[in-house]
Amino acid sequence: MTRPVFRFAPSPNGELHLGHAYSALLNARLARETGGRLLLRIEDIDIGRCTPEFEEAIYRDLAWLGIEWEEPVRRQSEHFADYAEALHRLIDAGLAYPSFMSRGEARAMIVEAEANGREWPRDPDGAPLFPTAERGLSSRERRTQIDEGEPFAWRLDIDAALAHASTPILWDEQGSGPTGESGRVTADPAAWGDVVIARKEVPTSYHLAVVVDDALQGVTHVVRGRDLFHATAVQRLLQELLGLSAPVYLHHDLVLGDDGRKLSKSRKDTGLAALRTAGLTPTDVTRMVGL
Structure with missing residues (x-):
């Protein structure tokens, strides 16, 4: 029986925030519960905005959350x-x-x-x-x-x-x-x-x-925010059109800010690095996102 394959695929054009934490933790949990695999993909086709510094921050934030992923990481720019x-x-x-x-x-x-x-x-x-x-x-x-x-x-x-x-x-x-x-x-x-x-x-x-x-990566389950539901x-x-297999999709709830809007990198909402500096723990973050 083929093992389920999940992926978390952030763009290194800003710092990860609580919304990203929710999606990453949920993918990791589902992979663990189903005996599946978890891949990390860096979606950096926007070469003007994506930077190595933000990419390194992604690895650092995910490791801090206790998330493990398979190597090698696929970087779209390659x-x-x-x-x-x-x-x-x-x-x-x-x-x-x-x-x-x-x-x-x-x-x-x-x-x-x-x-x-x-x-x-x-x-x-x-x-x-x-x-x-x-x-x-x-x-x-x-x-x-x-x-x-x-x-x-x-x-x-x-x-x-x-x-x-x-x-x-x-x-x-x-x-x-x-x-x-x-x-x-x-x-x-x-x-x-x-x-x-x-x-x-x-x-x-x-x-x-x-x-x-x-x-190409054999992804069987795409777990991501509900804001991408219609884009599916x-x-x-x-x-x-390309004869590619279709994964199963799971569009999850969004983590919203105090103003009711979805979190944004550009607004620097609840960045994980800032939360870590403020003394919060991965357990605190997991609780804050409802997992």
Whole structure:
């Protein structure tokens, strides 16, 4: 019988806080209770914001919590070739296209459309969907702009992708979504529109890297915060398009701040290093997150 494989996958772009502690401790507990394995993955594709110092802090904080993980640790920045191979499969299948429109240009188009009475669609987070005008660019137009050095992002053509994939797209949910969804969940990737799957200078995005990593590492259980519940739809679509196995998902409750908002690295909320300096113990942290 195959042992369950869990993973904790932080980004080294800030200090870990109580929310990360909850997720890491829960993954470790579930791995221990099921006789499974626990992997640590460093999601550092954002090379502009991720630093070695924050990565070292992750190891230090997790060790302080008493969490043990298997070696070697997979660092995404060392595996761009894996993501590039998956990206080119999508491009070759006609499921991705280069988008040269800047965010400012997109905002201007959306503002103009709404001013003219058009109701612009929005994603599950409430953000306007990116315009799809560039789907229709010819191969020659695309090549000219690329050769001229125009910045661009590779976007998934959601309509073509859904036509290519088998439907319905489902996933097994052992936790629950924001409105109580659990069990066998039907994914709705169209709600996100033409998402970015790579950029000119980096051959991947979060969505693409995470599904490639989970497949290559044999991850069977993805345990993470409920804020990523709806994003699972895009990842399940990519798994279908690339022929990758789908893990079981468990989206857990978020640890919220005193103001009711989810904790944030940028706000330096309840950082583990600060709590340790203040004299708290790993037992204190485990109690604070409800485990």
